[in-house]
């Protein structure tokens with residue numbers, strides 16, 4: 109009794125799409141670093157600040173008042189109104205709060221919805237590389253085919269409209285842009301973005317634009333894809349509260365898109381997620397209404413750290429360009445003769461500093477490592493000392 113019968117058939121296989129996508133190359137290093145005493149992690153892509161107090165308090169207050177229900181599938185209307193005002197003020201693009209804005213569980217859900225809403229099996233999406241680790245898996249899980257367009261350090265990791273044009277096939281459905289870029293910090297100028305939009309218009313393509321780092325730009329104003337000529341009607345604009353407001357754990361994001369497109373994304377969201385958590389939406393509302401002061405203060409601090417870390421790498425002989433946005437430095441480690449993975453592994457075990465090997469972000473990332481400067485200046489300084497000691501040993 110209770111024993112397995114010899115004739116019991118083998119459990120059937122898991123989904124091929126799910127089993128074929130690789131595990132992210134990022135987490136392994138964090139897990140090892142977390143188990144080490146006195147390790148410094150430059151690996152994690154999240155702010156070291158806690159969510160500003162007024163934002164936390166708004167959520168606490170809503171819980172105290174007993175606001176614990178579902179919300180509209182689209183999200184709280186007052187939050188959608190605040191998002192609409194925010195996007196219009198920053199970029200001059202209007203989205204109707206009633207029908208063109210969907211509150212999501214972070215940009216992560218937005219990416220998944222966008223891919224699932226527009227792709228049929230075999231449809232191709234052009235993705236500049238190196239890129240955020242979730243882009244290609246989200247496309248593949250939706251049955252699509254991610255087509256990487258490699259950027260290179262020599263051109264500041266920008267991918268041009270000409271490169272996209274060369275990769276077009278009859279199956280191309282969309283271009284996925286992620287600027288400012290994780291991991292390279294690259295941004296696009298308006299004329300560069302406009303050429304990509306023109307290409308998309310000429311071929312009837314969607315643009316999925318992940319602008320989660322829009323507020324973290326330093327020397328130039330962020331260019332919102334939807335604000336380019338001819339872009340709004342084809343763009344699925346993704347953004348969220350995680351990075352600019354130090355709200356990664358709240359899981360609050362949003363999608364803006366024309367009504368005909370958004371309706372389909374919203375349908376999937378209504379069956380799979382229902383709505384984003386109400387307390388997080390209350391917190392996001394406070395962030396959108398009164399979060400500007402802390403954002404500017406955090407950006408100021410990231411900017412100081414950015415200059416500090418980049419100067420540190422260049423001084424020790426690891427060539428590093430000043431990133432235009434996000435909070436990552438992407439120094440070249442080519443002159444050490446090690447691969448990115450070897451460099452990251454040895455640095456972790458020999459000097460207890462965690463960085464992410466560039467090849468985890470796709471083609472073009474090999475020969476670089478990603479170092480987050482969302483860390484205090486003191487920690488960055490300590491990490492730089494250790495990295496310099498390590499590099500001197502090798503060179």
Ligand SMILES: Cc1ncc(COP(=O)(O)O)c(C=O)c1O
Nearest residue numbers: 153214215216240290348350361
């Ligand atoms: C480029 C990019 N997009 C999206 C995300 C995920 O954002 P969210 O926390 O809103 O899901 C990240 C997180 O690191 C990211 O770097």
